[in-house]
Amino acid sequence: MSARLEAEHLHKVFGRRPQESVERLRQGADREELRADGITAAVIDASFTVEPGQIFVVMGLSGSGKSTLLRMLNGLLEPTAGHVRFDGQDLTALSDRELRQVRAKKISMVFQHFALFPHRSVLENAAYGLAVQGVPRAEREKRAGEALALCGLAGWEKSWPDELSGGMQQRVGLARALATDADLLLMDESFSALDPLIRRDMQDQLLELQRTLKKTIVFITHDLNEAMRLGDRIAVMRDGRIVQTGSAEDILLRPANDYVASFIQDVDRSRVLTASALMDTSVTAGAPLCACETATRDTTFAELCAISARLSHRVSVVDEDNKVIGVVPRQRLVGFLGDESAEPAPCDSPEGKVIAHA
């Protein structure tokens, strides 16, 4: 299956003579050199692809260029160099008018501070994108109502944005983005302004929606835990460049450089790692030997611990056809928590047991 969204060598430079600056960057000039000349290189040579139905997370600290990158994907900012292809169509080659058509119908966006129109009701906000497309009132209100219901806001249609809590406001923002049936959803730090509990709720809801809607999503965040939770694939940005692209496990287990490594130090691994990264793949079988509980590739570390605690033996990991593709011994689970991957040392007590003396 071909990529839905493809970014090729995207550059965005603010300042005088941007093309010239891009040329300098290509020849190896770094960001600091340009900054001395009053030029800001916000995004440098960013390339990635996003498959249909994937959540692609761009992660980086503030100033790393992630929001600029996002705004080039729907043409709010015009790339200084490079191309954006969406469904095979080169967005950078479109006229303003055609670009507006694409934004109205195929790409929608959810903002950090919700960006709801305070002079429109919740329903009118959700219907905004459809109103821009010129959809008749009755139909757009019906579709907006459905989108709101999908986001858990049925019954709030007549309310006004300022009467809702932050989390609810962002649900309206999400409903507005979903109502247009756009294939691509751009989410710019959409949950960052919410407090932690609500943020988790929203992440769960997004994953829940994604299971049925299968949108293609580009999600921007500065929160690595959020990136790991949501992202099928993650790009880590630093100083305008993408320093690593990969799955959550790729990044966690095989950081590309010290920067990424230092970044992932504080990540709660138990929430990110799944059986596929933990299992011992040297043990396979046509089917489990017992009727005990099994895990799948996607079972998280925390769930594995729970399963392991209920079993007297190793946890079998099975695939869709119930074949055992690996096992997770308790030893490994404990080792991962302690960052210890070596085999246990033998004990000098013959039974291998520690006896507690009274």
Added chain:
Amino acid sequence: MPRLRLGDWVDSGVDWLVAHMGWLFDAIKAVVEGMYDGVNAVLTAPEPLLLAGILAVLAWWLRGLVAGVLGFAGFALVDSLDLWDRAMSTLALVLVATVIALVISIPLGIWAARSKAVSAAVRPVLDLLQTMPSMVLLIPAILFFGLGTAAGVIATLIFALAPGVRMTELGIRQVDAELVEAAEAFGTTPRDTLLRVQLPLALPTIMAGINQVIMLSLSMVVIAGMVGTGGLGGAVNEAIGQLDIGFGFEAGVGIVVLAIYLDRITGALGAQISPLGRRTAAKARAAGGTKVWNHRPRPVVAVAGVAVLALVAGGLGVFGPTAGTAEASATNVGKGKEIKLGYIPWDEGIASTYLWKELLEQRGFKVTTTQYAAGPLYTGVATGQLDFQTDAWLPTTHAEYWKKYGNRLEDLGSWYGPTSLELSVPSYVKGVDSLEDLKGNAAKFKGRIIGIEPSAGMMGMLKDKVLKEYGLQGEYDVVDGSTPAMLAELKRAYAKKEPVVVTLWSPHWAYSDYDLNKLKDPKGAWGKGDGVHTLARKGFAADNPEVGKWLKDFSMTERQLTGLESQITKAGKGKEQDAVRTWLKQNPGLLDQWAPVAGSEHKSQAAG
């Protein structure tokens, strides 16, 4: 430093504009005057109280019952002060100026909000328009548009333009950038972004700007009154010129009523139009519950109410005054031809102007009279906006004006003279009878001589010549000010019997109101007195040979002039022409002496 000839460039620039862009100014003038006449006709058509009712219903709808009742009371007050027509004329002026100002300023503000370059270019121009003293703009406005409504409206709107532009720009720039981005992200066109997002959200700020525009327009109408726009501004000017404190206060109250009404209405209108404002109001109502004095009719009811009242008003308006039929007779020299007189609110000016109004009307002319300050009056006659004025003090007092406009004026000769200029002290100040006696007495007068407008020729003479001749420089300061201020100071000092020296001239009513001593001028420093001349626009005498001849032959004795002046003072304000009629009846024969008609002999012959 070399002297920068900025003033000369502006002068020649203005002259060039007058000479070459006349068609443009005429077109603007036609539009502005058309709008003004239309609005004024609508406002003055109904009975005053009926219109007051309509305005009150409007206030009721927008703000509530209390506002409606107070609004009605305010307008009823204006009517009972006999200022209704003037107030409506001012209202029309403000509305026209505001509408034009908004038509210019809102698009300009939008443009400035979207382009940094435009914003940077517009800002200093706005600063210039807003801070340049308004009188400085008023005189060119007269040159371009002539005396009257157009010049007043233009000067007003120039002054009031700035807040409209600024607040529009500010309002749009204040709209959250993320909201604008959201609109764009959903594919909204720039035009729709402006109409659906930016303008609705900027509306409260823009409405505050509109409110400012109206308030500034209203504050400008007094100054605009100086160029003959009439209305309450004109009333205030007349009152100031004649030191009529009571009338000034009444006119001031009229302006205040208009100001408060317009301010509250536009404020409420802002809340009604803007979606955010409507929400806030709805919330407040829900919280406060319903009370009778907060009750507001629903829009439909309000519109119906206004419509019914307006229909009644229109019905009554039909029975307006019908034009009287002109009587054809041999004495009808003018045959309805219009002659425009302007005057300075000096007693001899008022007396001679109303005298000629009466004489010319007796001879079949249609005469309008308007009061001006001296500068605009000269400009008006020189540019042909006015036909003539009878109160030019030449060669001394009005020397500056004559120097500037003399070549565009026709001097129809002096009708009274000589006048005299002098310094005067109240007679209770003992021992000061001559200019020489002032020396050494500075402490008594606090070293001050109360002057009049620094532009007056008399002030130049006083400072450059009279003080020098008598060696008074250094001892006395001449206080620049205005004639009304000088007279007010005299009145104040006179009441408290404080010593005071004022600049005065004869004839002047102050000599009959107060017991004053003219200081003798043994050295003749003031020179010979002026004559009071009649000045007409170039070509007036050729266009109206009879009137030209009458004016050239016209002269009054001191007894006649003071007699007429006292008659007018006795009759009171607004009855000047009645006073002239009474006086002419008491002095029969003067009409035929001053405005002789060949036809009158012809008629008597035919009868005989």
